[in-house]
């Protein structure tokens with residue numbers, strides 16, 4: 073067995089002795105060796121391109137040493153290798169120390185985030201840092217690390233940042249001038265708000281060289297579902313007139329797509345995942361969805377199984393009309409894209425659902441509605457203890473919400489134009505759960521075009537023409553290819569041309585004698601979340 077074979081056997085054995093929750097709390101998901109080798113080889117090429125012969129390697133989160141092993145195997149004899157690695161968990165660090173005894177590496181068992189730099193100055197840092205999400209980090213630790221990171225780099229770090237962001241910033245002080253640094257991180261930072269700290273660092277503190285984003289449908293780790301990117305930069309003064317290589321898909325060595333992007337463009341583009349496939353988003357987009365619709369998440373009931381009932385169950389419990397409101401089934405169960413309504417405004421669907429919305433259970437209520445009270449009592453044991461129910465004054469009370477004329481399913485895998493984002497035109501007074509986003513017309517829409525269902529239909533038709541890629545471009549994508557768009561992100565979608573489209577549609581419907589039924593959906597929900 074060679075050392076790498078021994079290391080892989082050791083990794084497997086050590087992983088099997090820890091449970092997944094413990095591993096997650098320290099971000100212990102090792103890099104498959106073939107991937108480590110591709111990454112390291114690229115780093116060594118960058119270093120070699122600078123005429124550097126000696127390799128001073130550092131991995132701040134070394135585990136059993138996947139990257140170090142790759143460096144050793146890729147370094148030719150004439151390159152002089154020295155290395156240092158940090159590992160917080162003795163479970164991995166002790167056997168790794170043993171494994172690499174006699175090799176030119178020092179493994180330190182300590183918390184890298186709190187280490188002052190040693191005299192060793194690496195010229196190559198390659199790291200798969202722990203992906204520990206912010207809510208799993210103690211508030212005190214976050215505060216302490218954020219202060220350090222800001223003092224050392226001048227970059228302000230958001231409290232929503234995962235541990236990997238702190239690692240990247242805190243490694244800065246170690247780097248010698250011209251050092252090459254490569255980080256295998258979640259690609260999420262390229263899109264989400266907290267990622268700004270890393271983007272600021274990459275644009276203003278160092279020279280960004282390359283960002284490779286793996287296809288999110290092809291997870292890089294067997295045991296962790298994240299979509300990953302490798303970020304390469306060189307320690308040195310940033311070049312605002314320069315550019316960086318953005319690659320996507322395929323492999324790190326042989327990407328499916330690539331493009332050079334100007335640093336100036338990266339400064340203005342909030343979503344770096346637009347590259348390399350797309351262009352920088354125009355900052356002067358004429359119309360965005362927020363001009364015409366306010367987007368809110370549907371309601372969180374606290375327990376759909378308990379609070380959402382079929383029509384027959386409602387009848388069985390003799391629930392009076394005023395204690396219920398029609399609610400749409402989830403996107404998967406809702407086959408139609410247009411929900412029509414009966415004369416009472418209830419949706420015309422094969423199976424109708426209702427949300428139970430009861431006032432306080434007073435004595436009088438027990439007398440008037442005994443079955444309903446009995447049913448509520450049956451939820452006292454379990455349902456009332458749920459996180460959301462517990463936080464309410466009456467555990468069974470529900471948020472007030474008006475129906476929305478347009479809904480959007482905002483999460484799913486889907487591909488190409490058959491994507492996950494589906495718009496539903498709702499003629500009924502049914503509301504929706506948080507498996508939908510609810511679109512309420514703005515004052516501008518109703519002032520310019522009115523608030524009839526013909527206007528909403530025109531808007532719905534237009535939204536159906538907006539490409540899935542445009543919507544995805546505003547949203548985010550998770551490992552395994554799950555795509556999602558949040559209310560504020562949907563509001564940013566470019567709907568240029570909507571005004572003229574709506575005007576034309578309405579004109580032609582008037583010419584054809586189309587009626588304009590007013591909708592019962594005010595510009596804002598009564599109690600927005």
Ligand SMILES: C[S@@+](CC[C@H](N)C(=O)[O-])C[C@H]1O[C@@H](n2cnc3c(N)ncnc32)[C@H](O)[C@@H]1O
Nearest residue numbers: 101102103133134135138159160183184200202
């Ligand atoms: C994603 S794994 C990467 C391991 C290895 N470098 C690889 O690529 O296979 C992250 C490693 O960082 C270690 N770690 C977590 N927090 C750390 C810290 N504060 N300081 C040093 N190591 C840490 C974990 O125990 C884990 O072994």
